[in-house]
Amino acid sequence: MALNFSAQEKFTLSGYIKDAKNGEALIGATVYKQGSQIGGSANEYGFFSITLPKGVHIIGASLIGYKTFTISVNLNQNINKTIELNEERTQLEEVEVTAEQEDRNIKSVEMGVSRLDIKQINKIPALFGEVDVVRVIQLLPGVTTVGEGASGFNVRGGNIDQNLILLDEAPVYNSSHLFGFFSVFNPDAVKDVKLIKGGIPAQYGGRVSSILDIRMKEGNSKKLTVSGGIGTIFSRLSIEGPIIKDKMSFIIAGRRSYIDALLKPFLKSTNPLKNSQFYFYDLTAKINYRINEKNTVFASGYFGRDVFGLSVFGFNWGNATGTVRWNHIINNKLFMNVTGCYSNYNYYLEFKLQQLNQSFKWKSNIINYSIKPDFTYYADSKNTIRFGMQALMYDFLPYNAVGQFEQGSSVTFKSAKRYGIEYAVYAGNENKILPRLTLEYGLRISTYQYLGKGKAYYYGDTLLNEPLPLDSIANFKNGQIIKSYVNPEPRFSLNYVINSQSSFKASYNRMAQYLQLISNTAASTPLDVYTIASNNLKPLIADQGSFGYFRNFKDNMFETSIEVYYKYLQNQLDYVDNANLFINETVEGELLQGLGRAYGAEFYIKKNKGKLNGWISYTLSKTERLMRGISNDDWFLSRYDRTHCLNTSVNYDLTKQWNLSANFVYLSGVPASFPNSRIQIQSYNIPYNTDNIRNNYRITPYHRLDVGATYNVNMEKHWVRKSKRRAKLYRIIGKDTDNIDIPRKIFRNHESSWVFSVYNVYNRRNAFSIFFRTKGDMPTQTEAVRFSVIGSVVPAITYNFKF
């Protein structure tokens, strides 16, 4: 009886887990009581909380890539502790690994989740030798793209606007530089990347297909480091370090492309690009301050622009985001984070004739403010409750255009601004109901209000596939509600651990999305703008169910999984024929909303350990749409349907210095609408399909092999060799050799590497699209043309350094 009583007295061990070397919080590290199932993982800020009966416990903490840390804790009161983990020295050393750290995929309730840390991402061969988060995401199962140069990515048949891309919790509206060749995320400032495709927990909402949660580094809190890279397209530089050791640190990272400057000397004076501007830059910065044990504040920001200009034509676009966060440990079991965000995407476009004072200027933007208090309550060893709320305000200017036809005379076309506000409350519980069964259930209730000040447009009815005629316009006052929507979004996940090597998982989630990207082009253009839900445009709703079987082999050396999913979408956007999506006051009358469905199976095998590691994923899937008035009112394949999708990424640690890697991808060709005849009007040959079926063909499959090699310069060896050589020389010339070792001592901790990569090794011209045109000046001759974005092998060298 007495024994029982004392066993019920419980205390909590909580705190942060950090990297011993640079003080970065370790997201997802697990803390557990050794030899038991009890434990939990650190949240996005590295915070953990574990409640155990009073007594002495051996506590372990681990994370892949780090040495497991164990400590004996006498838990006779609540204890607050910061745990620091040391990196494994190299991949080559045989490291004793405990099961707890590597079978996370089996035991965690998460499914449809891929996590990559920046070290993994860095090893994958990249286009132009530049590591890119979004391009790596495209190698994961269930993720595709319409082709190179297309911005964004498609997850399980979703549009690119259905991915919530969060950079330190601030939404990023356009994640691309150079139209999609690079993403806006500077790898030097990125710590952790997590893609959630299914079983999306209640704290996330606002997009229906996936969440890409990118966390920036906090900045080295131990010592000042400078790192960077010099590459073919752009160069990078980042500085991070402590302001107050272990209390306050910062990181600032920048990039600038210089392809325009490099090309200029090689362009002939007649080349239209001679006077062009064509570059991008971005700056990412973050500062954090640990006020005391219980309070930490973070401020982070991103600013980037793509600039593109010719003498008569100029164009630039960019994002700016800012986040302020406050982490507060209310008590050992209750963690709070409050995030305030600002995000702004805008573009400018201009035609000008300077001598004549004639110009046409056009701009558009979307601004977003949000606040999100989020709480995690580590109730007991079986329940972790997450709850909170979010308010998001949209301030959206569809267009503002000014045409100037001579000095002082101009004409303005300005749309009314649009405002919307989205509120959400949510709660979810991860409940370890039985030793083998974990449930995660939650509910998010989202509310959206389309607000004044503004105009609401009301449309009449018309023929199918014609723009709706405008019926009336109503004016609304500041803050007046024009239209509101409420959507309960249930979330549910289950994990049944069959044995230590395998588990079965299932999930269901409903998601609501209150803004959509208006784009009818194959690759989204920087001119595309989001539009928010209104009295005409209903919110997008998606229901997704998925099942998965997870199994590890050979002591977790191999991770495998099979996941099947079915997704059903309502109010998916499409467009009437010949829709005018730009500078159009009545654009909503040209939008169609219909159904979408996507289903598929994803097979994944990953080798975690050993010299040879990497993954292979294969996805079999189908994505369709149904729109009234399109394709004879029948289901048609979506633009990014890929039946087969095979992604392979392997990495081989040859020696301590040399690391080799390769990717191979094979994707079925995307569907395309081809004509079955031509008609001639005013001598123009116009492709025409008399059956009126959309996406009736498929273009040729896409496949590509990339290889890469990284040479890590051994600085110690390098300087020893140099010192020896110099010593020899000094002895010959009779100079004093006492100080010869100084450079070696200074530089031996410097890291540098050379990255050699070859993209598209076997020089395949993958079709981005096939189109039809009239041959030159011959009006009777028409031809089919394959357009390839990358039409050759692309070799690249990048030099990276860190000191």
Next chain:
Amino acid sequence: MKKSVLFTLVICIITFFTSCEDVIQIKLDEGSKLYVIDAFVNNLREDQKIRVITNDNYFSNKEAPPVTNALVILEDATTGQQYTFNYQSNGYYVYPITALDTIAKLNHNYRLKVTIEGHTYTSTAAQKRTAILDTIIAGIDQGAGFGPASKDSAYNCLLYARDIADNKPDYYWIKTFRNDTLFAGSGEINICIDGTGGVVIDAPQDTIKFTPPSTLLSFKQYKKYNTCKVQIHSLSRENYFFFIQMQLQINNGGLFATTPENVKTNIITPEGARTKAVGRFNMASVVEKKIIVK
């Protein structure tokens, strides 16, 4: 204009990256038969032509198959007068304009009736006003265009034109010629609403003077002593949108290609007709100016 923006972007991407276009052989299905009626009639003092053909296999390398047995009548619905167009060749039906006579009169309504094998395909159009064409200026390109001029084609032409300002949108097709040859390339279609390059739909947007890009006449295309001729044709709203749509469909390559769609028709197929007709009917007022480039 959006297309021209995208077009420029694509050109730049092509230059900077290694993208490429290859002509390929593919097999396409064969579509069912359609009649194509191409009726752009104007008030110029020249023979007026209406073309009646059928659609053809997309890769056919022959002239479009003509329909030779049609009865083509254009009716001035305002006056009731009928003009019969007679078959000439290549699918063209012609009405010769005499020294004093014109068909196309401002603000009149017209009805087109094309009878083929007992079925009458119809369409209607109104004759709209056109813009005021002040002048064309030719000058050596000082880098104002898409790059500096090359030696042998160093002339640029700029259009000075005015739109009638009365809060009603006007739709124009600016046709540019060099030595009487129309710039007819798929990328050389120049249309606008009022004078603003056609960017704002249905907004009161009288610009009084035309602005770029509508005023930029086929850069770098002229040599000294060439003639540059410009015609501004009035379009109906629907025909303006047809041009927008057609422009996209015939230039639909590159990164920013849109989902292909069938161009819209304003020809009505009568009930009971087994063969559908597509095409466009437009009645245009035209202003014209010609200069010698020097």
